[in-house]
Amino acid sequence: MAKTRLGFIGVGGISTGRHLPIFTKMEEVEVVAVQDINNQHALEVSNEFSIPKVCKTPADMYDSVDAVVICTPNKFHAPISIEAMRHGKHVLVEKPMAMTVEECEAMMEAERENDVKLHVAYHYRFMKPAIAAEKIVERGMIGEPLVVRVQGLRRRKVPGWGVFTNNELQGGGALIDYGCHLLDLSMHLMGNVQPIEVSSNAYNRLSRTKSINEWGEFDRENFEVDDHVSAFIRFDNGASMLFETSWSANIPRDREHISISGTNAGLNVFEMTVNQADEDMMTTMSIDYIEVKENYAKLQAQNFIDAVNGHADLKVPSADAMKVSKIIEAIYKSSNENKSVRL
Numbered sequence: 001m002a003k004t005r006l007g008f009i010g011v012g013g014i015s016t017g018r019h020l021p022i023f024t025k026m027e028e029v030e031v032v033a034v035q036d037i038n039n040q041h042a043l044e045v046s047n048e049f050s051i052p053k054v055c056k057t058p059a060d061m062y063d064s065v066d067a068v069v070i071c072t073p074n075k076f077h078a079p080i081s082i083e084a085m086r087h088g089k090h091v092l093v094e095k096p097m098a099m100t101v102e103e104c105e106a107m108m109e110a111e112r113e114n115d116v117k118l119h120v121a122y123h124y125r126f127m128k129p130a131i132a133a134e135k136i137v138e139r140g141m142i143g144e145p146l147v148v149r150v151q152g153l154r155r156r157k158v159p160g161w162g163v164f165t166n167n168e169l170q171g172g173g174a175l176i177d178y179g180c181h182l183l184d185l186s187m188h189l190m191g192n193v194q195p196i197e198v199s200s201n202a203y204n205r206l207s208r209t210k211s212i213n214e215w216g217e218f219d220r221e222n223f224e225v226d227d228h229v230s231a232f233i234r235f236d237n238g239a240s241m242l243f244e245t246s247w248s249a250n251i252p253r254d255r256e257h258i259s260i261s262g263t264n265a266g267l268n269v270f271e272m273t274v275n276q277a278d279e280d281m282m283t284t285m286s287i288d289y290i291e292v293k294e295n296y297a298k299l300q301a302q303n304f305i306d307a308v309n310g311h312a313d314l315k316v317p318s319a320d321a322m323k324v325s326k327i328i329e330a331i332y333k334s335s336n337e338n339k340s341v342r343l
């Protein structure tokens with residue numbers, strides 16, 4: 001079988017730390033080109049990973065690739081993805097899908113019109129606890145998901161590198177960078193639900209106070225993105241979600257938590273437990289072992305390549321990633337306008 005020829009656009013931290021080490025080792029893949037606005041850096045990366053071609057623009061690689069991996073700051077996800085898809089290229093784009101819902105819609109249109117695959121790197125779906133949780137929900141063990149509690153909280157860990165605190169390039173802070181993963185996974189487990197109303201507050205005060213930060217230094221005086229968000233989200237089937245995310249929470253330790261109270265039982269995702277109640281007994285079942293043959297990053301890469309070659313469905317369809325962006329946009333709007341937002 002012919003190898004899938006890949007090009008990388010934006011080869012900073014996540015490209016070199018996660019995707020390139022995996023894709024360059026896959027037998028069915030050939031990474032043939034890299035491009036970055038920092039051409040010198042692209043050259044260094046091409047040497048490090050033995051990639052033959054360094055391109056000046058994404059368009060320069062379209063003749064030689066079947067698909068592209070886009071790992072630029074968020075602002076460029078939509079325009080670069082759309083251009084690549086219009087050239088018939090499949091796209092794996094880092095999360096979030098884009099900065100706005102309008103951009104996500106344009107990306108989905110390009111995906112449809114050009115009959116290509118568009119995958120958004122919400123990698124939490126490929127993690128062991130997520131795979132276990134998915135099986136529990138699919139087997140009907142908790143019944144219908146009703147009340148969902150989601151927390152992605154880091155204690156004093158504002159990223160001090162890259163462009164994570166740059167509102168213009170990223171479109172937000174803790175929510176669009178980190179909380180989006182937990183929103184995606186929790187909604188995936190809730191099934192085919194549509195958000196209908198969001199009420200929220202997005203703060204950026206915690207990071208302005210002079211205090212220790214575990215992930216390096218950043219410009220506190222000009223800190224303009226959200227560092228802590230709390231929200232209440234209603235869904236069309238009557239389910240609801242209490243959501244909280246932070247880069248700089250004042251809590252004893254970091255906390256990642258998704259629990260779903262279903263009509264039959266409850267599910268704690270990261271603790272991997274199912275909480276049941278019978279007529280005369282309450283029990284908690286723990287999942288001691290789940291067979292998963294690869295780590296989440298490899299599973300994500302494999303799923304993309306399998307989908308491109310028609311051997312699998314994408315694990316994260318663009319419509320799901322767009323739903324996450326819908327909620328993100330509504331959270332920022334609700335907070336800015338100080339009122340609930342109907343979707």
Ligand SMILES: NC(=O)c1ccc[n+]([C@@H]2O[C@H](COP(=O)([O-])OP(=O)(O)OC[C@H]3O[C@@H](n4cnc5c(N)ncnc54)[C@H](O)[C@@H]3O)[C@@H](O)[C@H]2O)c1
Nearest residue numbers: 010011012013014036037038071072073074076094095162
């Ligand atoms: N899935 C995850 O857990 C995860 C983790 C970190 C970052 N990300 C996402 O990955 C993306 C990149 O993050 P990063 O940490 O690698 O950032 P980074 O700053 O380390 O790298 C970004 C790279 O893109 C290049 N670049 C900037 N504008 C460009 C353009 N217009 N065209 C081509 N190249 C351009 C930069 O020169 C840089 O090399 C972001 O969207 C971020 O949200 C995802």
